[in-house]
Amino acid sequence: MPAGTFISGNQQYSVRLKGEFSSVQEIENLDIPTMSGPKKLGSLANVIDGQEKVTQKATYFNVKNQVADNNIVRLSITKSSDGNVVNIAEQVRNELPALQSELPPNTQLNVIRDDSEFTRSTVDDTLNTIWLGILLTGLILLLFLHDLRSTLIVALSMPISIISTFIFLQAAGFTLNMLTLTGFSTAVGILVTNSVVVIENIFRHKEMGNGRKEAAYKGTAEITIAVLASTLTNIVVFLPIASMKSMVGGFLKEFALTVTFATIFSLISSFTITPMLASIIIPDKAKTNKFGLRFDRFFDKFSNLYICFMRFVLHNKGTSIGILVISILMLFASFLLVPGLGFELMPAMDQGNVSVNIELPEGVSLDETAKVVEVVNERASKHKEVEHVVSNIGSQGFINTASNVASTDIKLVDADERSLTTLDMVGVIIQDLADIPNAIIKVSDQSNMGMGGSGISFYIQGQDQEVLEQLKYDIIDKIRDVPGLLNVDSSSRPGSTELTLYPKREKLAEIGATVYDLAVGLRTGIEGMVNTYYREGGNQYDIKLTMPDEDVNHPDKIMNMSVVVNGQSYLLSQLVDVDFAAGVYQLIHVDRYKSIEITGNAAKGYSTGQLNAEITKRLDNLELPSGYRIKWGQDAEMLNETMADMIRTFAIAVLLTYMLLAAILESFTQPLIILATIPLGIIGVILSLFFSGVGLNIFSMLAIIMLVGIVVNNAILILDYVNVKRKEGMCSHDALLEAGKMKLKPIIMSTLSIVIGMMPMAMGVGSAGREFRMSMGIVSIGGLLVSTLLTLIVIPAFYYLSTQNLKKKEICNEQNR
Structure with a gap:
């Protein structure tokens, strides 16, 4: 320990007190003052260099290589908030x-879990989805x-928009x-819908006898308002998503802004690159081929059938x-199918x-727990889907x-190497x-995307632990099935049963002792106290008394312990009263209330929203004493908060879309007709969720909000x-x-472009992150x-009825045929 410095003449010297023990024998030979004079520590106590x-x-246990190690050290590395897990x-x-080279022989470093692999796989799979979507979209355009030249003009809008978006992504951090x-x-x-509409209209004007440049100019100018309105409706629905205030809103901000940036560049591309290239490279005369002629004849027949049906609708x-x-x-x-849909956060x-x-059971030794863990690991590792098993005992x-507690982490092989999902394996292991x-054994899946436990x-x-305990049994009985x-x-x-000691404060006051003196003596005798340290070979070791x-393995022995206070020795029984009582396992306080947490997991085929609703229904009939309540945990509160935030965002998106359309179309009624497409889209949303078995989560709700800007186009x-x-x-x-x-x-082309572009997402291409x-x-x-x-079908009928009411005397040539 440094003591300071002094100066002698022209030289400065430092002073250090060096009192560390240099060996265990030196500790054993330490002189200890006693009432009968100094004595060696070795004569008063056993000095043991132990563990x-x-x-x-x-x-x-590595299942594949059949390598087991019953004594390992687990090291975890957690990234900071601004860290990149892959890097x-x-x-x-x-x-x-x-x-590894610095470790002793027969010591190995093995990576048993790397969450960056999921991140890396998710990025790779998503990139593959993007390229596959671009390819399929290009094929639809070619169809x-x-x-090929016209297809190239339209398809160029995708890479141009995506690459340009990187500028804004970098600027946004x-x-x-x-x-x-x-x-x-x-x-x-x-990204291609705007260019599809523009190029199709350019072709229509060219077929009317205009030259390439004139067709490009007129075709683009004619549908400028329609394309602008369609694009802006896509953008305005993403702005509320980017401004959501919930935690999930912050999670989705990057997604919303990425689509917004890309959509803006697709609009710019459709008004600049598309007509410019069309005026240069589209053929002067339409080239025909057998497939093109057959497809056009087929589409013309389909178009004629549609017009015939619409004549009937508008008759x-x-x-x-x-x-x-x-x-x-x-x-x-x-809407009748909605109760059958699952609701979940993720x-x-x-x-x-x-x-x-x-x-x-309470009090079981570590060795007995290890035996049960060994049985669990043996049964889990017999499945070919298991890669390795790591246990904490x-x-x-x-x-x-x-x-008496332990946890086991089971790592499965890659998804493409097994036929069972993680939830399937959870069910199998539960049965095993x-x-x-x-033993109370709980088996569940682990997910990096989860928001809670x-x-x-x-x-x-409530405030009374005994009342809470009784309510706990009543509630578990109600929800167990x-x-x-x-x-x-x-x-x-x-x-576990506790030997509870109560200090005799009058006696302590007589001898000049405090409860703290008593607690230190008791702790030192039973559990032991670390008083100082011993260094050897660069390592530091505790010296524990x-x-x-x-x-100290019996209550009578504990009560006969000697406690030294102010140099005087007393029996513990002289200073305390003793009693046996049940100990407390765990105390939880939430919002300053004493609390007992009830937990569970959803089986495969069930969503947390469905289970939360059923539990709430069963507990509604439970009469709680005054001052007692049931509070949902983090995941349920976040689910409710997210649902409310999504509904609010959906309403804002609809309102912004209406305001935008009213400003562009200079009408208050036509935007209402256009917005009628939204409930039509909801029909498809419910049907797709119901028949696919996919639950309603933040990603599906995000897609619903996104549809507001798409279906109106x-x-x-x-x-x-x-x-x-x-006019x-x-x-x-x-x-x-x-x-x-x-x-x-153009409607069918743009719709199929979006649908085919999203088909790899819907089909779950890739193994990582495909669920969302x-x-x-x-x-x-x-x-x-x-x-x-x-x-x-519906929008023309709606528009026809609204204009019929305004202009009843209007005479139509087509209608009179």
Whole structure:
């Protein structure tokens, strides 16, 4: 220990007190002052160079190589908030060989879990989805345009928009992560819709006899308002998403802004690059081929059938009303399917991580717990889907530590190497471990995308622990048989029996002692106290003073312990009263209430939202005493908060879309007709969710909000063209038929471009993170297909009825045929 410095002459000297022990023998020969004079420490106590008592240990078993190690040290590396998990993992792996060379023989460093692999796989799979979406979209364009140069003009809008978006992503401080890449994969089909509409209109004007440049100019100018309105509706629905205030809103901000940036550049490209290239490279004369002629004949037949059907729809007021009634009935009928949909915060991810928590009766030794863990590991490792098993004996995390608890992490092989999902394996392992006696075993999947701990969590709150204990049993009895609810458990346990000592304060006052003096003496005798340290070979070791175990293994021996106070020795029984009482296992306080947490997990095929609703229904009939309540846990509160935030964002998106359309179209009624496409899209959303079995989560809800800006585009194209023809003097009936005929092809082209572009997402291409991509893809495709089909029929009928009321005397040539 440094003591300072002094100066002698021209020299400065430092002073250091060096009193560290240099050997164990020096400690043993230490003189200790006693009442009968100094004595060697070795004559008063046993000085043992031993090991600390083992309270926790970890084991590892590599199933593939059949390598087991019953004594390992687990090291975890956690990135900081601004760290990049992929870069950190790569640097750590680069350092491992150097670290391995410094370790003793027969010691190995093995990576048993690397979360960056999931991140890297998710990015790779999402990139593959983007490229596959671009390829499929290009094929759809080639199918309709059957001209490679025209297809190239439109397809160029995708890479141009995506590459240009990188500028804004860098300026915003975003990285290429799961959310930004998902934004790109979602926008693949959307990016070409503007160029599709522009190039199709340019071709139409060229077929009317105009030259390339004139056709490019007129074709672009004619649909400028429609394309601008369609693009801005896409943008305005993403701005509320980017401004959501919930935690999930912050999570989705990068996604929303990525799609917004890409959509803006697609608009710029459609008004600049597309007409410019069209004026240069499209052929002067239309080149025909056998496939193109056959496809055009087929599409012309389909177009004629559509026009014939629309003549029937618009024949009179009654048929138009009938179409509207049928669509409304379809909407209400689809709502009947909503109770069958699952509600969850995040979709279950197949990451191949299974967690097993084991709890034995209170007081079971670490060795007995290890035997049960060995049985669990043996049964789990017999499955070919298991790669390795790592167990922590004596702990279930940082808080729950005891000799009777353990946790096992089971790592499955890659998803493409097994036929069972993580949730399937959870069910299999639950059955395998069901007959292990005297053990509470909870099996669940682990997911990096999860926002909390257990899937189901709520608290019983009050101020009296005994009342809470009674309520706990009543509540667990009510919910234990909820279908799909697994691993029902509570945070409350009967504590082990305690020898409780109560200080005799009058006696302590007489001898000049405090309760603290008593507590230190008691702690030193039973558990032991670390008083100083001993260094050897560069390592530091505790010097612990304690009583031998055989001297404190019975209440009578403890009461006969000697406690030294102010140099005087007293028996512990002279200073305390003793009693036996039940100990406390764990105390939880939430919002200043004493609380007991009830937890559970959802089985495969069930969502947390469904289980939360069923539990709430059962607990509504429970009469709680005054001052007691039930509070839902973090995941449930976040789910409710997210649902409310999404509904609010959806309403804002609809309102902004209406305001935008009203400003562009200079009408208050036509935007209402256009917005009628939204409930038509909801029909497709509900049907797609119901038949696919995908639950309603933040990604599917995000897709629903996104549809607000997409499904209105087809109606905008139709009504914009109708308005042009009405200004030319055409009646509403004829204008609607003409618009249907002219805009059917671009509507189907743009719709199929988006649908095919999202098809890899909906099909779950890739193994990492495909669940959330599937949610978005299925909802988007279902809503868009049904909305497009009904928009082509319902919107003309709606518009026809509204104009009929305004202009009853209007005479149409087409209608009178």
